[in-house]
Amino acid sequence: MDTATAPRALFESSGVKALLDQLDAELIGLAPVKGRIRDIAALLLIDKLREEQGLQSTPPSLHMCFTGNPGTGKTTVAMRMAGVLKQLGYVRKGHLVAVTRDDLVGQFIGHTAPKTKEVIKKAMGGVLFIDEAYYLYRPENERDYGQESIEILLQVMENQRDDLVVILAGYKDRMDTFFGSNPGMASRIAHHIDFPDYSEAELMQIAELMLQGLNYRFDGPAAHAFGRYLHLRRQQPHFANARSVRNALDRMRLRHATRLFDSQSALSKEQLCTLQAEDVLASRVFGMAPSAPVLQEVTR
Ligand SMILES: Nc1ncnc2c1ncn2[C@@H]1O[C@H](COP(=O)(O)OP(=O)(O)OP(=O)(O)O)[C@@H](O)[C@H]1O
Ligand SMILES: [Mg+2]
Numbered sequence: 001m002d003t004a005t006a007p008r009a010l011f012e013s014s015g016v017k018a019l020l021d022q023l024d025a026e027l028i029g030l031a032p033v034k035g036r037i038r039d040i041a042a043l044l045l046i047d048k049l050r051e052e053q054g055l056q057s058t059p060p061s062l063h064m065c066f067t068g069n070p071g072t073g074k075t076t077v078a079m080r081m082a083g084v085l086k087q088l089g090y091v092r093k094g095h096l097v098a099v100t101r102d103d104l105v106g107q108f109i110g111h112t113a114p115k116t117k118e119v120i121k122k123a124m125g126g127v128l129f130i131d132e133a134y135y136l137y138r139p140e141n142e143r144d145y146g147q148e149s150i151e152i153l154l155q156v157m158e159n160q161r162d163d164l165v166v167i168l169a170g171y172k173d174r175m176d177t178f179f180g181s182n183p184g185m186a187s188r189i190a191h192h193i194d195f196p197d198y199s200e201a202e203l204m205q206i207a208e209l210m211l212q213g214l215n216y217r218f219d220g221p222a223a224h225a226f227g228r229y230l231h232l233r234r235q236q237p238h239f240a241n242a243r244s245v246r247n248a249l250d251r252m253r254l255r256h257a258t259r260l261f262d263s264q265s266a267l268s269k270e271q272l273c274t275l276q277a278e279d280v281l282a283s284r285v286f287g288m289a290p291s292a293p294v295l296q297e298v299t300r
Helices: 008-014 015-026 031-052 074-087 111-125 146-159 172-181 183-188 200-214 222-232 241-261 269-273 276-281
Strands: 065-068 097-101 127-131 165-170 191-195
Touching: 008 015, 015 031, 015 074, 031 074, 031 191, 065 074, 065 172, 074 097, 074 127, 074 165, 074 191, 097 111, 097 165, 111 127, 127 191, 146 165, 165 172, 172 183, 183 276, 191 241, 200 222, 200 241, 222 276, 241 276
Parallel strands: 065 165, 065 191, 097 127, 127 165
Antiparallel strands: none
């Protein structure tokens, strides 16, 4: 009599299917990214079933690198990834600790090791997300303390990989250069996932999803105007994909509020929720040449 669990049953009972379905519904596009996450979930799940059958195995290495332009969803997906890893019992807690160079590297001799170790301690049992990881390596400065931090990370990535997953993130070309000069790091990263820029249609869907979450909506002309906004904004400097969409929506809500503020009569629920074309069209984006420097957008 075969008492082995079917993968499909474990996929559902572990809650991983629910997590992946949620990821699918709440994140627009990103098909290749979602596919890769599903693959990693499958790997862990099969590993669990192998363990159930008494098959010896060392836990797979799950350190990853997420490359892509600003606002393509890297931090968001890393957070979801942490949840999946927890659900599959790969890490104990499933939290995400997001850091940059300044959180890991000290200014003075002797400061870097304790700083890096403190961060690692906080991240144990979850995911350590290092944004713009290439700043850890500064070849132009011979005695840069970043190297010390990298070495500590390398050790932990090797020795404690069953309870800590490190995700490095940043622009693709800079990440490639970083790996080129840090083969130790390159060899410890098992999964490289590239986040593509969103299409105009995807950005529109992202906007609608965000508005829905905020209890706002575009009326017909506003939706049309926002389509034009996206077309123009995408060609301007400092465009940051979904993050720019979120920022644009914030400014539109501000204009909507200012417009309603002068009203003498009571406002209907409909009015309170509906963004109109003028809330969109007042944007400076419409008055600019594609190459003109645009308002310095906060990109994080
Ligand atoms: N595919 C998507 N669907 C819906 N919302 C998204 C999607 N991608 C990103 N967002 C939203 O856009 C914002 C920016 O995403 P996130 O911070 O994950 O991007 P990032 O790649 O980490 O950017 P950065 O490189 O600037 O740190 C978040 O509010 C996130 O919820
Ligand atoms: Mg981010």
